[in-house]
Amino acid sequence: MNGASLATGQRSLGDPSVTFPLWPPQLRGCPETSTAEIAYPVEVDYAYEDVDTALFAQAPGPDLARWAPLLPPLHAPTLGEGGTPLLELDGLPGVYLKDESRNPTWSHKDRLNRVTVSAAVGAGAPGVVVASSGNHGASAAAYAARAGLPAIVLASAEAPPAVQSFVRAYGAKVLTMPAEDRWPLMRRIKVLTMPAEDRWPLMRRIVDRFGYHPVSNLTVTHTGHPFGAEGYKTIAYELFAQLGRVPAAVFTPTGYAEMLYGVWKGFAELRRLGVAETAPPMYACEPAVGAPHARALATGTPAAIVELGPTGAYGIACTVGGHRGVRAVRDSGGEAVPVTDDELRAAQELLARQGLWQELSGAAGLAGYRRLGREFDGPVVCVGTSSGFKDLETGRERVRLLEDVDVDVSLDDLLRATDA
């Protein structure tokens, strides 16, 4: 659409002098700098000197292909991802929600999966495999289906009921684990958020034996797919176009921090290319019961593994952090902001009460902004990642039925008779 990819190769985040060709994608982090305790991610490098910055004058819209020069090659077809609205919040002037629930499978993950499934196609893989019981699994299944590739999703029986249907809808082969049988002493929410390796010895087998392309993590601390964060850069490009400037701060729901890093990299590129003069501080908003990035930043380690307490924010509840999140927060001058479930619910309700129904995890950006309580000199963006349809409690409402109502009832009495 706007020319070919200018991607030139892969570069280690453990040591920027360590580079690899663009193909094949390094699916297990950087093999040279990683240790038994810390896995360092690999990212994509570009011929930045060849970028025509007129790229950033275009209007945002669906299909990441409009940003093709600064993405890895897009071998997989689009489902119309990206081009999501930016909405100023009532009662919070200058604070905006970037509504990623408006993507093809109603979450931000579609930006990643357009790119990672493209990598699978480009690598000639016979299929895609992903360990996820939620948005990531469904999104990977949708993009694999669109590309004509089979997909295997390793899921947990503890996923929300509506999400079970969601992941299956796209025709993926779903392997559902009887979680309670295997880890009877674990809290159910933990099962959902264990690293894939612990959950699924099968994952690596499917990769090693059958050649399926993994689009979720395979390493001890999170590295993910080396191309994945590139898809999230487009959020930064869109925000720059929508605001007509760089925001004063960006708050993102943070699990493994792939999106956080991607958005940061996008802004860093705008600055590097001279399109923008500054780049915003990035705030990693993660559930307080775990918060591996807060831990890593506080202790000065490249990435941390933590215990995880119970939380309803299953989409971002991670025991395992990654070095990308640490880098994005540190390099941008931001912070990690742990948020409680009470704070998440309050932010979720604030949004829903103005017409924006986010998944509990999806409200973490706003929850973090409110928790931090800081003034910024310019627009603040909270990324909202996903629709309320994906919550654990969705579909489990207890409905209060209306019995006989006198039609001469007063408005006050009528409203008291409602169930919400």
Add this chain to the structure above:
Amino acid sequence: MNGASLATGQRSLGDPSVTFPLWPPQLRGCPETSTAEIAYPVEVDYAYEDVDTALFAQAPGPDLARWAPLLPPLHAPTLGEGGTPLLELDGLPGVYLKDESRNPTWSHKDRLNRVTVSAAVGAGAPGVVVASSGNHGASAAAYAARAGLPAIVLASAEAPPAVQSFVRAYGAKVLTMPAEDRWPLMRRIKVLTMPAEDRWPLMRRIVDRFGYHPVSNLTVTHTGHPFGAEGYKTIAYELFAQLGRVPAAVFTPTGYAEMLYGVWKGFAELRRLGVAETAPPMYACEPAVGAPHARALATGTPAAIVELGPTGAYGIACTVGGHRGVRAVRDSGGEAVPVTDDELRAAQELLARQGLWQELSGAAGLAGYRRLGREFDGPVVCVGTSSGFKDLETGRERVRLLEDVDVDVSLDDLLRATDA
């Protein structure tokens, strides 16, 4: 955004010489031409001679305000509705899905509710009331919340579980009827689709006594809100921009036919304004178990009321048709295309297997296109209205758990062990 509304008044579809001022909205159809059997709708008229057709050169994107001159005044704030992607289908070259699941509450209804809640604000109403257990109720609640108006939703306890949560999320007051108690002999799906008047004597009371603005129907055959179909016109404007031409045919899921009429009116306006030379035939795709528009067209009546058999397509299963749908099909040279649940499921699966998960009702456009089996000389658009999250069966999956799997399993054996 692009200037003020050029709306001049309201005009009867029963007799175009019968007109009304723009305010107040005629909420019970045309009072002069309607009879005890047939209610004629009222629509909005414009100063077409004052339209600057440069309007249609702009790129589609979120927020209907970009089409303000050809809409009633937009007093209610946006949630970023519209600007949805158009995707060509795999295996069906030249056939496109207009993916309306990408709206703020993940259905086409947001285009209508931006306009009808604007009418409520413009009329100075103290609140909004809607009878709907699905997309329309949730969308109205979201737009009312965004506008700061209270909303009452008259719902049925038989709505899908996830949709129960959805309608409640936006803080509306929900009155849920114990359907089975009142009509023990009715099939549950019928209860969902009865006209509001039968279901809810309360509806008119809330309108008459408390002054709440109704954004759903109040008449014997469907007339709905006189401003509502205007919001759907923007689908036509977007399609014209996205295709660079008028499509050769448009297939829409059809319940009360408000969207069908709106899309048709949008194309008719493009032709009237000289922007386009033609307007496409419109195909009304409705569940074969009811199909009031097919009945009205076959019998030559202005609108029909039918018996309704069981169907999973609850979003478009209507006993009551409207004159707008009859007019759109007839004036455009289209047809009504009844579709069976088997055909709907096949279309839904065809879409999901390429990454597009539509509600069963939302697949009716494609089901109708396949049912008709006709060749068209140019691009064909099937409107997809809503996400699979809203289906009756969603969240009711029976998951097959994976028991011990030998890690030396073959790929074929592994895939046989999956539950989907």
